[in-house]
Amino acid sequence: MSPLASDSGVALIFDEGQEGRANRYVDAGASLDAFLPKALLRDDLPLPDNSELDVVRHFTRLSQRTFGIDLGFYPLGSCTMKYNPRINDAMANLPGFRDLHPYAPDELSQGALQVMYELERSLASLFGMAAFSLNPSAGAHAELAALLIAKKYFKDRGETHRDKVIVPDTAHGTNPASAAMCGFKVISIPSDARGRVSVDEIKKVLGPDTAVCMMTNPNTLGLFEDHVHEITAAVHAAGGLMYYDGANANALMGNARPGDMGFDLMHLNTHKTFTIPHGGGGAGHGPVGVAAHLIDYLPTPVVVAKQRSNGDASTAPSDRLTFTLDFDRPKSIGPMRSFWSNFAHAVRALAYIYANGAEGLKKVSALAVLNANYIRVNVRDVLTTPYDEICRHEFVASAQELKKETGVRALDIAKALLDRGFMAPTMYFPLIVPECLMIEPTETESKETLDVFIAALREIVATAKTDPQSILDAPKNTVVGRVDETRAARHPDLRWHPGKP
Ligand SMILES: Cc1ncc(COP(=O)(O)O)c(C=O)c1O
Structure with missing residues (x-):
């Protein structure tokens, strides 16, 4: 019997099912036969028979x-x-977008292609890149796309000996993973005492084998890499390319542009910065952007616009254009995803951009930074903040001292926060900060919410000093208590299979 039955009191035999229990509102067999070739249908699919x-x-x-x-x-x-505005979903659910068939010809898809074109143009202008492809479906996927672009670019130049990718030690794990997956060798660069990647260490490893230097700015400590111009100049002088990991773009919209910092390639996680729902492995959206010299390598298809022959000068510029999906790009790395990738997310991202406008997006970043600093200055007397300066959209705190004093670790603070109704901050990342808690409030939270969170964090630290066991035993108020973290990480069992107890 499913474990759900015992804690809910409902006799739900979900995992095994009961033969003949499924409701047959639709005669699935008959209706599928009409659409799918017989060879694609299975009659031995062992799914539980549930109502x-x-x-x-x-x-x-x-x-x-x-x-x-x-x-x-x-x-x-x-x-x-951050909050996912419902207007975005309403736009993505407009029947003309929702019901559009991916094989519909360009002339019947003009509205959808216009959305993709306007999103692409908006991102290019916001981030100072020549062009974007909306094809990849997450940040990591876009990192891979960008590194494939770099690889092809160097191959075309006869520089296949460029096989090293430089990655700061604060980088997200996907950076070195994408580089390794693309066949590059990864060189990790330490950060300095100020939490910035060491420029001297980068210069030491630059050479004729340098392919790409990947940077996140602000970095994952929430600090702006203020030597970025010196780094891009040095990498370019060595013949390498600069890659911008845009996962933290929420900190700088309208205030600074990676293109102006000298980056050749970048990605965005529109599912983060542009309010698309994410988490739990759901569909993401990772546009990859390039400077002018790399446009030809972008994944296909790319939406292109042509002037309408009968364009009326009194209409909006985009209404004077026709849009096509360009697959004919001989130098392209090819598609990273089928069809138009996660098109509904492109609609959501554009809805968010148009709802805010240029000034609104600038304010989004300013408030995200303000909120992070508000929490930082209100907890720094109870938790160590190793880089104690004005941060960008997030900051890191360390429970190292608290652990020495009380035995309570970052993990325990995280569990205690769950008990108090908050999601835990990111823990133990970046790896260079011991007992790390990485806190990013975003701009969508009110001061009142930040205040109760600050109060909870302070109360947890105070309780750790008087009654550490109560924190070590947390969470008590959640549906699932403390799980075996090691077993969960080493032997994850996430799939349903027949007969599973
Ligand atoms: C700094 C950074 N880079 C890259 C990624 C990877 O993005 P995604 O989860 O969309 O693959 C993340 C994800 O959290 C990130 O924080």
Whole structure:
């Protein structure tokens, strides 16, 4: 019997099902036969036979067991968990977008292509790049796309000996992973005492084998890499390319542009910066951007606009254009995803950009920075803040001292926050900060929410000093208590399979 049955009191035999229990509102066999070739249909699919009601209850119960941005404060550093405005979903659900077939010809898809074109143009202008491809479906996917572009670019120049990718030690794990997956050798560069990547160390490893230097700015400590111009100049002088990891773009919209900092390649996590719902492995959206000399290498298809022959000068510029999907790009690395990738996310991102406008987006970043600093200055007397200066959209605190004094670690603080109704901050990342808590509030939270979070954090630290066991035993108020972290990490069992107890 499913474990859900025992804690809910509902006799739900979800995992095994009961033969003949499934509701047959639709004769699936007959209707599928009409659409799918017989060879693609299986009759041996061992799924549990459940009624629709059992299935609805199962998933509703699971949704109630989890925590989401619509339930409470979610300060998960580097993940930019901000409110997802419902207008974005309303736009993505417009029937003309929602029901459009991916094989529909360009002439019947003009509205959708215009959305992709206007999003691409907006991102290029906001981030100072020559062009973007909306094709990749997440940050890591876009990193891979960018490194494939770099690889092809060097191959075309006869520089296949460029096989090293430089990555600061504060980088997200996907940076070295993408580089290794692309066949590059990774060189990790230490940060200096100010939490910035060491320029001297980068200069030491530059040479004729340098392919790409990957940077996140602000970095994952929430600090602006203020030597970025010196680094881009040195890497370019060595013949390498600069890559900008835009996961932290929420800190700088309208205030600084990677293109102006000298980056040749970049990605955005529109599912973070541009309010697309994410988490739990859901569909993401990772546009990859390039400077002019790399445009030909972008993944296909790229949306291009042509002037309409009968264009009326009194209409909006985009109404005087026709849009096509260009697949004919001989130097392209090819598609990273089928069809138009996660098109609904492009609609959401553009809706967010147009709802805010240029000034609004600038304010978004300013408020994100203000909120992070507000929490930082209100907790720095109870938790160590190793880089004690004005941060950008996030900051890191360390529970190292508290651990020495009380045995309470960053992990325990995180669990205690769950008990108090908050999602935990990102923990133990970046790796260079011991007992790290990385806190990113985003601009969408009110001062009142920040105040109760600050009060909770202070109370947890105070309790750790008087009654550490109560923090070590947390969480007590959540549906699932403390789990075996090692087993969960080493032997994750995330798939349903027949007969699973
Ligand atoms: C700094 C940084 N780079 C890259 C990524 C990877 O992005 P994604 O999760 O969309 O693959 C993340 C994700 O959290 C990140 O924080």
